[in-house]
Amino acid sequence: MAASRSDPMNAEPDLDARCRALVADLGLGTAAEVASVTHLTGGVASDIARVVVHGTSYCAKFALARLRVAQDWRAPVHRSRAECAWLSRAGEIVPGIAPKVVGYSDPLQGFLMEDVSGPDIYLWKTAMLSGASRGEEAALVAAPLAQIHAAGAAPGFDRHPFRNAADFRAIRTDPYLRATAAHHPDLAPRLLDLADAIDAATTTLVHGDVSPKNILVRTGAPVFLDAECATMGDPAFDVAFCINHLALKAAHLPANRQPLLAAMHAFWASYASGITWEDAGALQARVATLQPALMLARIDGKSPVEYLDDATRAHVRHIARALILDAPDTIATLTARLERTLTP
Numbered sequence: 001m002a003a004s005r006s007d008p009m010n011a012e013p014d015l016d017a018r019c020r021a022l023v024a025d026l027g028l029g030t031a032a033e034v035a036s037v038t039h040l041t042g043g044v045a046s047d048i049a050r051v052v053v054h055g056t057s058y059c060a061k062f063a064l065a066r067l068r069v070a071q072d073w074r075a076p077v078h079r080s081r082a083e084c085a086w087l088s089r090a091g092e093i094v095p096g097i098a099p100k101v102v103g104y105s106d107p108l109q110g111f112l113m114e115d116v117s118g119p120d121i122y123l124w125k126t127a128m129l130s131g132a133s134r135g136e137e138a139a140l141v142a143a144p145l146a147q148i149h150a151a152g153a154a155p156g157f158d159r160h161p162f163r164n165a166a167d168f169r170a171i172r173t174d175p176y177l178r179a180t181a182a183h184h185p186d187l188a189p190r191l192l193d194l195a196d197a198i199d200a201a202t203t204t205l206v207h208g209d210v211s212p213k214n215i216l217v218r219t220g221a222p223v224f225l226d227a228e229c230a231t232m233g234d235p236a237f238d239v240a241f242c243i244n245h246l247a248l249k250a251a252h253l254p255a256n257r258q259p260l261l262a263a264m265h266a267f268w269a270s271y272a273s274g275i276t277w278e279d280a281g282a283l284q285a286r287v288a289t290l291q292p293a294l295m296l297a298r299i300d301g302k303s304p305v306e307y308l309d310d311a312t313r314a315h316v317r318h319i320a321r322a323l324i325l326d327a328p329d330t331i332a333t334l335t336a337r338l339e340r341t342l343t344p
């Protein structure tokens, strides 16, 4: 029986209707056969709901045209097609690394995927912020990321679904790096060069949002979500993006600073052993140069980090600026300098 739309646990009417239409469009049942639609909170870029039909629970995801962030940030809704393509392709390369895609609906601009939830499943970010994780998952996340990058760089990889350079620019290099350059005129040449180089690269399949808030951990193995930035691009972006989150957590959580900085290292070591497509030293230098720029972007770009207090934000700004002006070329140098400067 269809759930009542006045049920407070239910999605708002529009999302409820879209989820029912999605189920019908994908041929899983009629709109009336959907037993429940529950809005999941947490997403800033999309509407996500848990949808139960014929006793099976799925997740439905629809991209939002305007992101739920303080600044005006618009992004094309067709990016959910790129997300679906990444989730499917990554799951072929590394089984279990992404929720299984049930189907994508062009008219509804949304898709249905496996519901990855249960008592033993946690979000990596939540675990780190609560102190339950001190970054131990880093190596587990890095290894499959390298496998995906290796597969995406291989000859014969079907690049067609991932020609998303314009979207990547709109939702990554513009709001992060170019927006930050506008706040720091003295650093602008460096930040704009970085942004241009990233936008020009087509080396491999990049996820584009490898953040602990987009990584579930299921029986000790990561499940990557939220691939709507997926593009052919520079693998250094994914690595720098993820270790940047560890650096920001290290700034935020003094008690876990050492293990979180060590986790940046562990991430790199695990990832580096899977680099097959280019010189590891060159990639490492790009990561070490980009991470401080992304760190500054989380202070002064369009997607500021929400958990740092004012004093820590100012301190991170200062550290990031110094690392951009005098860029390290190895992860060891980067983390050593972070360690030295984060603790006053």
Ligand SMILES: Nc1ncnc2c1ncn2[C@@H]1O[C@H](COP(=O)(O)OP(=O)(O)O)[C@@H](O)[C@H]1O
Residues within 6 Å of the ligand: 040, 041, 042, 043, 044, 045, 046, 047, 048, 059, 061, 099, 113, 114, 115, 116, 117, 123, 213, 214, 225, 226, 227, 228
């Ligand atoms: N397939 C899924 N199974 C279980 N939970 C999911 C799934 N997809 C998303 N979620 C939940 O919704 C949250 C937001 O999803 P995400 O894809 O990251 O959306 P957004 O693009 O809005 O950030 C995730 O942090 C997770 O808690």
Ligand SMILES: [Mg+2]
Residues within 6 Å of the ligand: 043, 044, 213, 214, 226
């Ligand atoms: Mg997300």
